[in-house]
Amino acid sequence: MVVGLIPADALLDDGDADRVFHALADATRRDILARAIEREQSVSALARHYEISLTAVQKHVTVLERAALVSKSRSGREQLVVANPETLRRANTLLAAFEQLWIARANRIAEILSEEGEKR
């Protein structure tokens, strides 16, 4: 695998990446994640924002947790949901890398076209 300048730990292995993208493919989970990024909060506090059962919210949190996007911690009787910025960073790295590849490609196309323009 060609990793070049990319730190190896910036990459997800295939299984990890699948879990991350599956987790982010649901609007409610993205919303839960956005709220957890703002500040850590309990599952029951999160559940107040949605018209689904507490159990359903817990299931969403579990999917996010398996993807390592959030982690859970206990505070007394409450379960707190905390965002995991390292995994978010990795998921975005994949997309940003591809974006950079295409920006560089477009710039090389511009160079080829400008050379052709000079020859005419």
Added chain:
Amino acid sequence: MTVISSITDAEQLRLELVAEFDASPEQVWGVWEDPRKLERWWGPPGYPATFTRHEFEVGGESRYYMTGPEGDKHFGWWRIDVIDEPRHLAFANGFAGADGEPVPDLVPAAGIVELESDGGRTRMLVRTQFVDVEQMQRMLAMGMQEGMGMALTQIDALLHGVGVA
């Protein structure tokens, strides 16, 4: 500035990039159609592409490889699905094994190119639709050694934006 905008959509596994060139649509079409031009921009610096086959017609296939600094070779293939010269191109882009032939069961990514004339210039939209993350990662592994310093900076900025970093 060549690239006007780009959108990455993690949810849809899609990248959309719009660039503008000081050239006619016919000239921009040429960098896709002519394999000798195509191989000058497809592979990143240090990984030049060589197209050994490039059938630029509907149903036509291409075979290429990129040669890394250690002489390592990375094989890929295209299949052209739609051609409307010089406006629209749709193709599948997949991974090939060491024999240069497509790896069965590895679904290719879909590429769409749209060219639009804009007062003597040409606007090019390229949309890449990935099917699954495995495909996306393999594709990145072939050509991502470039520009990553910049990409990581952008990610830091992005995370700052949502209060994470």
